[in-house]
Amino acid sequence: MRNETVKSIGDYIREQREQARISMRQLAQQAGVSNPYLSQIERGLRKPSADILQQIAKGLRISAEALYVQAGILEDRPADTGVRSALLADAELSERQKQVLIEIYESFRKENAAIAEALGAEVAAQAAQAAEAAAEAAAAEATAEASAVAADDGRPSRTSWSAATAEAEAEDEQVELSGNADDVPGQNVPPIG
16 A cells, blocks of 8 residues: 555646656666666655655745655645745755855844744733732832821821921021010910929
């Protein structure tokens, strides 16, 4: 019984070869494999290794990754942005140049994804800090309100006591300057005795 993955990779290679209008013998020569071995791969009798798939891809002038996906070695990637297809279609570039450019392109995409992920984490951390600060401020305000309610027992608060003391001291200074103590409470008390 044939393995469906092996059969599908063989069918895929045959379709790609026929679309490129390359004979099996030409592809075998370009890929550096024997003609009978390539025939067995196309008929689904052999499962090619990743190295052989890379050589066949080079002979077909297609991406080795496309063959890896068909063979089940790699998972299918999200839709191509067009850059990869354009690089692979450029007849003026060698296979090595195409692969190097694709690797550079992919490294830039990975770097940008990592930066975006780091920025997202930083924004989330800042939002968490802001929420924590807001919660602390709300707790401090609630504590201050609770203290104010508890302190409101009819006695003057420290603030009002300080203001009253300062006001009395100011009046004392005014009395000393004018020499009149009639307006100051407690100053016109008759002497004892």
